[in-house]
Amino acid sequence: MLTGSLVALITPMNSSGSVDWKALELLIEYHIQSGTNGLVVAGTTGESVTLTDDELFILLERTLELAAGRIPIIAGCGSNNTAHAKQVAKRICQLGVTAGLSVTPYYNKPTQEGLYQHFAAIGEYSELPQILYNVPGRTACDLKPETVARLAGNFGICGIKEATGDLSRISQLRLLCGEDFALYSGDDLSACEFMLQGGNGVISVTANVAAKLMSRMSALALAGERELACEIDDSLRFLHRDLFIESNPIPVKWAAARMGLIKNADLRLPLTLLSVPAQAIVEAALVKAELI
Template sequence: MLTGSIVALVTPMDQTGEIDFLALKELVEFHIKSNTTAIVAVGTTGESATLSVDDHVKVVERVISYAAGRIPVIAGNGANSTSEAIALSKLFTNSGIAAGLNVTPYYNKPTQEGLYQHYKAIAESCELPQILYNVPGRTAVDMLPETVARLAEIPNIIGIKEATGDLERLKELKALLPEDFLLYSGDDATGCDFMLQGGHGVISVTTNVAPVEMVEMCKFALNGEADKALAIHQQLLPVHTNLFLEANPIPVKWACSELGLIPNSVLRLPLTILSEQHQSTVRNALIEAKLLS
C-alpha cells in the first residue's frame, strides 16, 4: 500500500522540446534522496497529452531504470480512447511499475456507464493494478462515487486519485468503498485535510518543488498529528495556490527551473512557458514557503 507523498513528476525538456533524459535522471535521484513515497511518470503533470506514445513509453521506461527498485513508479496510462489506454496498460504490464494511473477520458464526455465500461475493459485486459483518476476541472467529466464503488469490485482496480478538491466527496467515497481501496488527493490545497479525514496520500504537483516538506506533512497527517501537518500545510499554501496561476504544469515547470531542479521551463505546444506577469508571483510564493531565498 503506497501512502503519503507521491510526486506527479514533470517531464524535463531541452530547448527544442525533446526529452532531457539527464535532467529526468537527476529528478528521480532528487526524489529518492527526499524520501518521496513514489513517482508518477507521465501523468498529466508530465505532459502526457502532448507526448507521443513513443516518448511516453520511453520516459516511463527510463524512470523505472533510473529508480532501479529504490522507489515505486506509477505510470500514467490514461487516454480518451479505451483502446489506447488498453495498449498502454499492456505495454506497462510486467515492466516493473507498481500501478497505472488512469485519467477519465477527456473531451468526449462519457456517461457514468461509459466510464464504468471504459475502466472495466482496461482492467480486464491485463493484470496491471489500476488507479482511477478523477479530475473534472480538466476533463469535463466527473466520475461519481457510485461508479467508483462499482469499479472497486474489479480486483486490479485498487484506488482513485480524486482531484475535485471537495472534501464532501471523500466522505461519500469512504462510505461506499472497502477500507483497503486507496484514496489519494489530487488537489494540493486540500490534500492535508483529505489525509486528516481518512485519505491515504496525495499525488502532488507541489512535491516537485517541496518534496521534503510534503513527506513530513503527509507523515504527520497520516499519523493524525493535525497541528504539525497543518503547520507545514500553511507554510506551503502559497505554493499550492500559485502553481495553478496558469494551466498545470506551466507554473510548476517554471518553479522547478527557478529552483535549479531542471535546466529550463520548456513545454510542448500548445503549452507555453509561464507568462512574465506571473513569474514574480510564483517566485514570491517559493520565497514565502522558504523554498527559495
C-alpha cells in the same frame, strides 16, 4: 497500498522538445533523497498528452532503470479512446510499473455506465493495477462515488486520485469502497485535510519543488498530527495556490527551473512559458515557502 506524498512528476525537456534525461536522473535522486513515497510519471503534470506512445514507453523504461527499485513508479496511461488505453496499459504492465494512473475519458463526456465499462475493459485486458483519476476541471467528466464503488477491487482497480477538491467525497468513497481502497488527493490546497479525514495520500504538484516538506506534512497528517501537519501546510499555502496561476505544469516547471532542479522551463506546445507577471507571483510563493 502506497501512502504519503506521491509526486506528479514533471517531464524535463530540452529547448528542442526532447526529454532531458540527465535532468530526469537528477529529479529522481532528489525525490528519493527527499522521502517522496512514489513517482507518478507521464500524468497531467508530465505533459502526457504531448508524448507519443513510443516516447511514453521509453520514458517509463528509463525511469524504472534510474529508480532501480528504490521508489515505486506509477505510470499515466489514460486515454479517451478505450481501445488505445487498453493497448497502452498492457504494455505498461509488461514494463513492471507498480500501477497505472487512468484518467477519465476527456472530451467524449461519457455516462457513468460508459465510465464503468471503459475502466473495466482496460483492467480485464491489461491486468494492470489501476488508480482511477477523476479531474472534472480538465475532462468535463465526473466519476461519481457510486460508479467508483462498482469498480473498486475489481479489474485490478485499487484506488482513486480524487481531484475535485470536494472533501465530502472522502467519507462517501470510504463507505462505498472499503478500507482497502486507496484514496489519494489530487488537490494540493486541500490535501492535508484530505489525509487528516482518512485519505491515504496525495499525488502532488507542489512536491515537485517542495518534496521534503510535502513528505513530512503527509506523514504527520496520516499519523493524525493535525497541528504539526497544518503548520507545514500553511507554509506551502501560497505555493499550492500559485502553482496553478496558469495551466499546470507551466508554473511548476518554471519554479523547478528557478530552483535549479531542472535546466530550463521548456514545455511542448500548445503550452508556453510562464508569463512575466506570473513569474513574480510564483517567485514570491517560493520565497514564502523558504525554497529560494
